[in-house]
Amino acid sequence: MTENQETPDAEDKSLSGSATLPLRPPCERLxxxxxxxxxxxxxxxxxxxxxxxxxxxIALLFYVHYSSGQDxxxxxxxxxxxxxxxxxxxxxxxxxxxxxxxxxxxxxxxRVGHVQKVSLVPGxxxxxxxxxxxxxxxEIPGFLSKxxxxxxxxxxxxxxLMESQLMVQDGQEELAKELNLSPEEIFNLLxxxxxxxxxxxxxxxxxxxxxxxxxTPENLREIxxxxxxxxxxNGLLSLEEFRLLSNDxxxxxxxxxxxxxxxxxxxxxxxxxxxxxxxHQVLQDIKARVTRLTRLPPxxxxxxxxxxxxxxxxxxxxxxxxxxxxxxxxxxxTHTRLAxxxxxxxxxxxxxxxxxxxxxxxxxxxxxxxxxADNRTYDEVSLIQNDVDLLDxxxxxxxxxxxxxxxxxxxxxxxxxxxxxRGWVGEQDEYALHGGCMVTHGTKWVANKWINIDPxxxxxxxxxxxxxxxQEDEDxxxxxxxxxxxxxxxxxxx
Numbered sequence: 212m213t214e215n216q217e218t219p220d221a222e223d224k225s226l227s228g229s230a231t232l233p234l235r236p237p238c239e240r241l242x243x244x245x246x247x248x249x250x251x252x253x254x255x256x257x258x259x260x261x262x263x264x265x266x267x268x269i270a271l272l273f274y275v276h277y278s279s280g281q282d283x284x285x286x287x288x289x290x291x292x293x294x295x296x297x298x299x300x301x302x303x304x305x306x307x308x309x310x311x312x313x314x315x316x317x318x319x320x321x322r323v324g325h326v327q328k329v330s331l332v333p334g335x336x337x338x339x340x341x342x343x344x345x346x347x348x349x350e351i352p353g354f355l356s357k358x359x360x361x362x363x364x365x366x367x368x369x370x371x372l373m374e375s376q377l378m379v380q381d382g383q384e385e386l387a388k389e390l391n392l393s394p395e396e397i398f399n400l401l402x403x404x405x406x407x408x409x410x411x412x413x414x415x416x417x418x419x420x421x422x423x424x425x426x427t428p429e430n431l432r433e434i435x436x437x438x439x440x441x442x443x444x445n446g447l448l449s450l451e452e453f454r455l456l457s458n459d460x461x462x463x464x465x466x467x468x469x470x471x472x473x474x475x476x477x478x479x480x481x482x483x484x485x486x487x488x489x490x491h492q493v494l495q496d497i498k499a500r501v502t503r504l505t506r507l508p509p510x511x512x513x514x515x516x517x518x519x520x521x522x523x524x525x526x527x528x529x530x531x532x533x534x535x536x537x538x539x540x541x542x543x544x545t546h547t548r549l550a551x552x553x554x555x556x557x558x559x560x561x562x563x564x565x566x567x568x569x570x571x572x573x574x575x576x577x578x579x580x581x582x583x584a585d586n587r588t589y590d591e592v593s594l595i596q597n598d599v600d601l602l603d604x605x606x607x608x609x610x611x612x613x614x615x616x617x618x619x620x621x622x623x624x625x626x627x628x629x630x631x632x633r634g635w636v637g638e639q640d641e642y643a644l645h646g647g648c649m650v651t652h653g654t655k656w657v658a659n660k661w662i663n664i665d666p667x668x669x670x671x672x673x674x675x676x677x678x679x680x681x682q683e684d685e686d687x688x689x690x691x692x693x694x695x696x697x698x699x700x701x702x703x704x705x
Contacts, residue, residue, distance in 0.1 A: 309672035314634030315563075315664070316506040317626070320344045323585070331500050339504075343584040343613055346625045346643035350615065351504070354622035355497070360570040362493045363484070364656050367520035372480035375521065375529075394454045403592055409448040412595035425476050425530055428598050434464050473605070477529040477647075481521040487513070494518060501566050501660050504624065514546070514678060515663040516562075520570075523577060523647065523655040531582055531602040531646035534661065535562040535627045537639040544665045550674035551667075563636055563664040565643075566624040567657060569617040575652030579623065580604055580611035581645045589641045608648035617655060628666065636666040 318327075320341040327339045331354070342348040355363075399405070401413050411428050424430075435441040438460060440452055448456075472478045484490070486498040502512045523529075536559035538544065543551055544561035567579065582601040583589055594601045601607055608614065615623055625645075631637035647655075665671035 309669055309676075311633070311635070311668055313508060315630075315636070317630055318347070318349070318506065320347050320349070329504065331503050342615065342623070343581065343642075345585050346581070346627070346640045348581070348584065348613075348623065348625040351622045351624075352618070353620050354500070354504075355568055355570070355620045357620065359493050359497070360568075360619055360656075362491070363497075363518075363520060363568075363658055364570050366484055366491060366494070367482050367522070370482045370484065372482045372520075372522060375479040375481045376475050376477050395450065398450050398453050407450070409453060411446065412592060414448070415595055415600070424470055424474050425603070427600070427603070428595075434460075437464055437468075473526060473528075476532075478527045479521050479523045479529060479647075481519055483517040483519055485517050497568075497660070501662075504566070504622075505564055505662060507564075507662060510675060511664055512662060514675065516546075516560075516661045519659040519661075521657050521659065523650045523657075525650050525652065525654065527647075527655065528604050528649040529647035530604050531580065531644050533627065533639070533641075533644055534565050535560050535639065538666045544663070544667075544670065546663045547665045547667075547670045547674040550677045551670045560661070561636075561663050561665050562627050562661040564624060564626055564662040566622060566660040566662075568622045568660070569619055570656035570658060571617070571654070572619045573617045573650060573653055573655045575650070576608075576648050577617050577650040577653075577655040578608065578614040578648040579617070579645060580608050580648050581613040581615075581642075582611040583642055583644055584611075584613040586612065586642065602644075602646070604646040605649045608646075614648065617657070631666075635668055636664050 320343075321327075323341055323343060325341045327341075329337050329339050329351070331337050331351075337351050337353060339349050339351045342350050398409070401409055403413050404410075411431050414431060415426055415428070426434075432446070435446075438456065440448060440456055440460075442452055484494055486494045497518065498512060502509050505512070536542075538559060538561060539557070541555055542557040542559060543555050545558055546561065548558065582594070599607060599610065601610060625643055627640060627643045629637040629640050647657075665674065
């Protein structure tokens with residue numbers, strides 16, 4: 212076989228006349244017949260694959276066209292006669308969705324003690340000092356002038372002040388019935404550490420959910436003995452012992468014994484002053500200044516609560532609390548509840564920001580206390596330890612992490628909620644826990660301006676749209692009114 216292969220090679224060399232040329236591969240040889248056969252075979256294979264591909268593409272296009280035609284025909288058969296609108300227009304959403312085109316400005320605290328320059332009134336620069344980062348809390352001396360403080364107090368006296376708390380408020384029994392909670396379910400809600408027994412601090416926390424009598428550990432021991440609730444006298448309530456008590460048993464027992472105002476959650480008098488169109492110019496100026504301070508859209512400030520003015524007599528106090536509660540899916544905000552069109556027993560005020568003004572300097576006591584400001588952690592259970600109750604502003608105000616002395620004209624403001632990271636309201640800031648220390652000498656006057664914002668952006672947007680529509684309707688009706696009626700008196704302005 213080797214000799215037969217070498218013979219043709221030798222002949223090729225002699226024909227070419229050059230014995231020194233290298234051998235070529237079979238497909239590169241000069242034989243025209245072999246090269247033509249190779250090229251034709253390759254061409255045929257490529258063309259076959261190309262035609263198969265084209266045929267598959269055409270078949271796929273026909274299939275898609277035929278399927279879409281059938282779907283359109285079936286939809287046209289199912290649609291009512293005379294309807295030629297696209298499917299999207301025939302299925303409107305139950306509630307309009309609003310684009311998130313508003314971002315809430317949030318002032319940076321930088322660090323405790325940091326001072327920022329702010330321009331709130333023409334020709335004057337105020338200093339704003341950071342008091343804490345948890346909660347984000349600021350102090351602005353000279354926010355109100357002496358005359359403005361005097362006018363606000365006089366307007367409040369002219370309007371008339373009412374008791375801030377009317378002894379014990381009923382309703383816990385009805386709320387439990389509305390939620391259809393069994394004694395076992397209520398027990399488990401109160402049992403924070405889930406050890407099967409209710410400690411004193413767990414009962415105290417429950418009793419302070421709503422305005423009522425401010426129970427102390429001593430009160431509880433007295434109640435246990437009077438109601439014979441603690442059968443084994445170990446200071447704890449088991450589930451069996453708890454079943455024998457009603458939700459309001461503790462409060463009702465103390466009512467029978469007699470209750471003093473110093474035993475209430477808060478002891479003060481208050482009123483509300485309208486700040487809208489037609490109100491006293493000082494009240495309108497304060498609202499405009501708050502808008503510049505918080506850097507929020509004016510519409511949000513306009514639609515918030517009126518100005519609350521509070522007077523604490525000697526001995527007055529307000530135990531530590533949050534101005535607004537956490538918002539869950541089943542919770543409604545007070546100001547947007549109608550727009551939300553929901554029915555729920557859970558409701559909170561949704562006060563995003565609190566601005567507190569001191570209208571006078573207090574001779575003794577009356578500080579605003581923040582028990583857990585800038586704590587490393589927040590633990591509700593640790594607020595009451597070894598009979599030391601950090602929520603009790605009559606006894607333990609000096610144990611708070613931060614206290615602000617009331618000075619006439621000074622304003623402090625803080626955020627009751629965190630940011631959601633997208634320019635809107637997030638979760639409740641638990642460190643915003645605060646209270647009014649007991650006034651030991653003199654009288655204390657303060658005013659509160661709350662900015663109400665619903666953490667649910669869609670509910671807030673629907674509420675603002677609803678109010679805007681109502682105002683437009685009222686403006687249309689007001690065009691036909693007598694001009695004398697449109698000028699309210701000073702009493703109506705309040």
